[in-house]
Amino acid sequence: MTMLLPYDVPPQQGVPVLPGLHQQEDFITRSEEQALIAAIGNAGLTPFLFQQWTGKRLTKSYGWSYDFQTGIFAPAEPIPQWATPIKARAARFAGLAPADIEQMLLICYDPAAGIGWHRDRPAFEHVIGISLGEPATMRFRRRTETGFSRANAPLAPRSIYHMSGEARHGWEHSIAPMEALRWSITFRSLRKLAS
Ligand SMILES: O=C(O)CCC(=O)C(=O)O
Numbered sequence: 001m002t003m004l005l006p007y008d009v010p011p012q013q014g015v016p017v018l019p020g021l022h023q024q025e026d027f028i029t030r031s032e033e034q035a036l037i038a039a040i041g042n043a044g045l046t047p048f049l050f051q052q053w054t055g056k057r058l059t060k061s062y063g064w065s066y067d068f069q070t071g072i073f074a075p076a077e078p079i080p081q082w083a084t085p086i087k088a089r090a091a092r093f094a095g096l097a098p099a100d101i102e103q104m105l106l107i108c109y110d111p112a113a114g115i116g117w118h119r120d121r122p123a124f125e126h127v128i129g130i131s132l133g134e135p136a137t138m139r140f141r142r143r144t145e146t147g148f149s150r151a152n153a154p155l156a157p158r159s160i161y162h163m164s165g166e167a168r169h170g171w172e173h174s175i176a177p178m179e180a181l182r183w184s185i186t187f188r189s190l191r192k193l194a195s
């Protein structure tokens, strides 16, 4: 079955681009954005390593980290105090309790860098992201019999998105290269294993 997607139609504020993707602009103020960028600058991010590649981005994980070199998923240093208020607000946006959020990932993208096609690691469930700095576009794709269905979601600075359900599990996403510095803060819950 082919699904019609608004690939060439500009997304409208408040209308989900995909089922399971919810976005809100102006989630934080400009001064909060500046304070978060400063906190990320002081957090000691390091180059993202993937096999022999060094990605054009700096990252730091809290709570849990996934090492793309070794495939090891392991506890990391706790989510720091400065992030407590924004974590609580992000949880509320997603309808979660703050304690449900067990990971925070900070990313600083180099100018002209993006992030390639992927699904987030299956150890995680909900993904909530806040964008800072340069506007970006999150692209989504899903394989069909004849190629790919595609959708685009704008990631305005100071906006938030919540990815769950179909957008999270049924689609891959990537971020098109940007022209200037962009930072993101993503919060993730852990997938609950059936006992
Ligand atoms: O930078 C972002 O907003 C999203 C990054 C991303 O897709 C990820 O870390 O899995």
Ligand SMILES: [Fe+2]
Pocket: 118, 119, 120, 173
């Ligand atoms: Fe992702």
